[in-house]
Amino acid sequence: MTAGRDGLLEAFRGVRDALLSGDPEAIRELYAEDFRSHSLSGDVEGREAVLAAFGPGGVKLDMFEAEDLTVEVFGDIGILTGLGSISGSYEKTEFRHRVRFVDVFLRRAGRWRYHFSQSTEIAVEPET
Numbered sequence: 001m002t003a004g005r006d007g008l009l010e011a012f013r014g015v016r017d018a019l020l021s022g023d024p025e026a027i028r029e030l031y032a033e034d035f036r037s038h039s040l041s042g043d044v045e046g047r048e049a050v051l052a053a054f055g056p057g058g059v060k061l062d063m064f065e066a067e068d069l070t071v072e073v074f075g076d077i078g079i080l081t082g083l084g085s086i087s088g089s090y091e092k093t094e095f096r097h098r099v100r101f102v103d104v105f106l107r108r109a110g111r112w113r114y115h116f117s118q119s120t121e122i123a124v125e126p127e128t
Contacts (some may be wrong), residue, residue, distance in 0.1 A: 003107070005071050008071055008112055014026065015114050020062075022061075024054065027050060037116070038117070040099065062089075063086060080101075080103045081100075082100075082101060083100060084099045085099075097121055098121070099121050100120050101118065102116075103116070103117050
C-alpha cells in the first residue's frame with residue numbers, strides 16, 4: 001500500500017468498497033483490531049460490531065459518497081474529514097444519512113488501518 005496522502009485515500013476507498021460490497025474479510029483486513037466508532041446514535045462500536053452489522057442479513061449499503069474531503073497526514077497518522085452520504089437498508093428498513101465525519105487511520109507495519117470514526121448527522125431541511 002502506498003505511503004502518504006495517496007495511500008491514505010486508497011485505504012479510505014478500500015473501506016468504502018468493503019462496506020458497499022459487505023465483504024467481511026476486507027473489513028477485517030482494513031479495520032484495526034482496536035478500531036472504535038462513535039455512531040450516529042452515540043454508541044461506541046468496535047470492529048466486531050461492524051463485522052456483525054455488515055454480515056449476512058445485516059446492513060446493505062447502496063450508496064456511500066464523500067465530498068468536501070480534507071486529507072491530512074502527520075507521519076503515521078492520517079485524518080480525513082468530509083461530508084458523507086450513505087443509504088441502504090437494514091432488516092427491511094431503508095435509511096439515508098447525510099453526515100459530517102472525521103476518520104482517523106494509523107499506519108502500522110507499512111499499511112494504513114482504519115482506527116477511529118466519528119459521524120454527526122446533518123439535519124435535512126424539509127422540501128417546500
